[in-house]
Amino acid sequence: MTLGFGVVGTGAIGREHINRITNKLSGGKIVAVTDVNQESAKQTVEQYQLDAIIYPDDKALIADENVDAVLVTSWGPAHEATVLAAIEAGKYVFCEKPLATTAEGCMRIVEAEMRHGKKLVQVGFMRRYDSGYVQLKQAIDKGFIGEPLMIHAAHRNPTVDPRYTTDMAVVDTLIHEIDVLHWLVNDDYKSVQVVFPKKTRNALEHLRDPQVFIIETKGGIVINVEVFVNCRYGYDIQCEVVGEEGIVKLPEPAGISFRKDVTLGTKILTDWKDRFIDAYDVEIQDFINSIQKTGEPKGPDAWDGYIAALTADVCVKAQQTGEKEDITLEERPAFYRKNAVCEAVVKN
Numbered sequence: 001m002t003l004g005f006g007v008v009g010t011g012a013i014g015r016e017h018i019n020r021i022t023n024k025l026s027g028g029k030i031v032a033v034t035d036v037n038q039e040s041a042k043q044t045v046e047q048y049q050l051d052a053i054i055y056p057d058d059k060a061l062i063a064d065e066n067v068d069a070v071l072v073t074s075w076g077p078a079h080e081a082t083v084l085a086a087i088e089a090g091k092y093v094f095c096e097k098p099l100a101t102t103a104e105g106c107m108r109i110v111e112a113e114m115r116h117g118k119k120l121v122q123v124g125f126m127r128r129y130d131s132g133y134v135q136l137k138q139a140i141d142k143g144f145i146g147e148p149l150m151i152h153a154a155h156r157n158p159t160v161d162p163r164y165t166t167d168m169a170v171v172d173t174l175i176h177e178i179d180v181l182h183w184l185v186n187d188d189y190k191s192v193q194v195v196f197p198k199k200t201r202n203a204l205e206h207l208r209d210p211q212v213f214i215i216e217t218k219g220g221i222v223i224n225v226e227v228f229v230n231c232r233y234g235y236d237i238q239c240e241v242v243g244e245e246g247i248v249k250l251p252e253p254a255g256i257s258f259r260k261d262v263t264l265g266t267k268i269l270t271d272w273k274d275r276f277i278d279a280y281d282v283e284i285q286d287f288i289n290s291i292q293k294t295g296e297p298k299g300p301d302a303w304d305g306y307i308a309a310l311t312a313d314v315c316v317k318a319q320q321t322g323e324k325e326d327i328t329l330e331e332r333p334a335f336y337r338k339n340a341v342c343e344a345v346v347k348n
Ligand SMILES: NC(=O)c1ccc[n+]([C@@H]2O[C@H](COP(=O)([O-])OP(=O)(O)OC[C@H]3O[C@@H](n4cnc5c(N)ncnc54)[C@H](O)[C@@H]3O)[C@@H](O)[C@H]2O)c1
Pocket: 008, 009, 010, 011, 012, 013, 014, 034, 035, 036, 037, 040, 058, 073, 074, 075, 076, 078, 096, 097, 098, 124, 125, 126
């Protein structure tokens, strides 16, 4: 069966997902679209020559019987209402992050999904589908480095939009590390403290940059994540896990090495879209395949959306207080399994 997608939000990532479902992946078809900007929805249908109905809003789109799955790519504050309406109608949901802008909102989605009685929702945390992170996770799970003790990570952007504010370092940037790192070491977060090093002169007046987040897990692992969004030299994601018996490190993205002008080098990417382009393809293909094979999505779920939202709230608080702040998660319901390796990427 082909999975019929209804897309809510035809902006940048909505169009990218439409393109990959239509032209790159198998098993899915765009059957409906909507956007508060109806002109954008119309342009999208024309641009990708879609055989899709343009609806005035998400409610009408969800009610279409040909829509099996709702792809939520609208602005963050609109996600919760659409996801809840889709669950109510018993439709599958692929929701770009954030699942909801508050932990309470995510919890409402968790409760609605549990009431429905079957998993419907996947959240767009694509790093779990990046082959580098999957290799790290496999090595850790197999005990290759013994017990993990520390993680050193960095998230660097060359530059950011002038509207980027200090808290966006958490909700737009660190959010991906928040999701992937607890999954990587199969642990839960316990506390966070934020340290602001000397400020770069390349950051605008209103922005604290760089920032270092020191996160402790319940198991005692200490994680430091540098967020540096005016690093100038490129888009650079680093992750090194230090264990009792050794160290594993995220591979660098593939690229030719060159010898030129008395330099031996490799180009560094500048655009985040290029860094995780394969992971986006794999995550959506996995969403389609899992539903077709098992009737449920297997990727990051609504509980992971809740963990991310709650942890992000505490990280923002820690930015403001400068103190070590407790991350107190609700108990994970049995409905939500823990930290499975993304089988779509794992070959052995
Ligand atoms: N996983 C990732 O790495 C990643 C990357 C980019 C964006 N995102 C997330 O995807 C979402 C969209 O980001 P974007 O960059 O495409 O933004 P965008 O502004 O380019 O597009 C959003 C679109 O949603 C529409 N919209 C807003 N509210 C709506 C509503 N209630 N109903 C229907 N349409 C509505 C807007 O008109 C716009 O066309 C954001 O939540 C963002 O955080 C995730």
